[in-house]
Amino acid sequence: YLPGPDDIYISPSQIRRFSLKTGDTVEGPIRSPKEGERYFALLKVNTINFDDPEKIRHKIHFDNLTPLYPTSRLKMEVDTPPTKDISPRVIDLVAPIGKGQRALINAQPRTGKTVLLQNIAHSITANHPECYLIVLLIDERPEEVTDMQRSVKGEV
Numbered sequence: 001y002l003p004g005p006d007d008i009y010i011s012p013s014q015i016r017r018f019s020l021k022t023g024d025t026v027e028g029p030i031r032s033p034k035e036g037e038r039y040f041a042l043l044k045v046n047t048i049n050f051d052d053p054e055k056i057r058h059k060i061h062f063d064n065l066t067p068l069y070p071t072s073r074l075k076m077e078v079d080t081p082p083t084k085d086i087s088p089r090v091i092d093l094v095a096p097i098g099k100g101q102r103a104l105i106n107a108q109p110r111t112g113k114t115v116l117l118q119n120i121a122h123s124i125t126a127n128h129p130e131c132y133l134i135v136l137l138i139d140e141r142p143e144e145v146t147d148m149q150r151s152v153k154g155e156v
Contacts, residue, residue: 009039018045018053025049070098074131076123087116088123099131114144121152 008030010020020026028046033039048056074097076088097103097120105113117135124131133154137145149156 007039009037009041011041014042014045018048019057019059020048068100070101072099073097074099074101074124075127076120078123078126085115085119087119091120099128114140114148118148118151121154125153 026045026048029043030040031043045053076091107113121133124133135152135154135156
């Protein structure tokens with residue numbers, strides 16, 4: 001979520017009007033840069049974070065929200081697994097994962113962390129297509145990140 005060359009310019013008046021914060025997903029028509037401008041510019045805000053802008057305007061700041069703990073379980077075991085790996089079944093039995101839950105896998109290099117994460121991601125996308133999947137890899141080798149981006153249907 002860092003600034004990049006493909007970013008669209010959003011005017012300060014639009015940012016104030018819709019109370020936009022860093023990381024908000026904004027959708028709307030754009031125009032090409034005029035002479036002397038570097039970026040495409042947003043003409044009109046259609047949606048903010050996939051919702052109506054009027055609803056979003058009155059949202060509560062994240063720090064003031066009440067935490068809701070996971071109550072709905074994510075099934076990891078896949079009916080027709082692509083490989084004969086039992087790790088999703090073991091996760092279901094030993095450490096079940098709920099919707100909205102975050103997880104941390106900490107292990108030595110070359111012990112199968114990436115494969116386990118890929119199995120979890122494949123299970124979530126196969127069994128729960130309504131879920132939005134984000135995988136955060138910290139201090140991973142570039143080839144591991146590339147492999148994860150190619151094999152996981154989600155944001156890496």
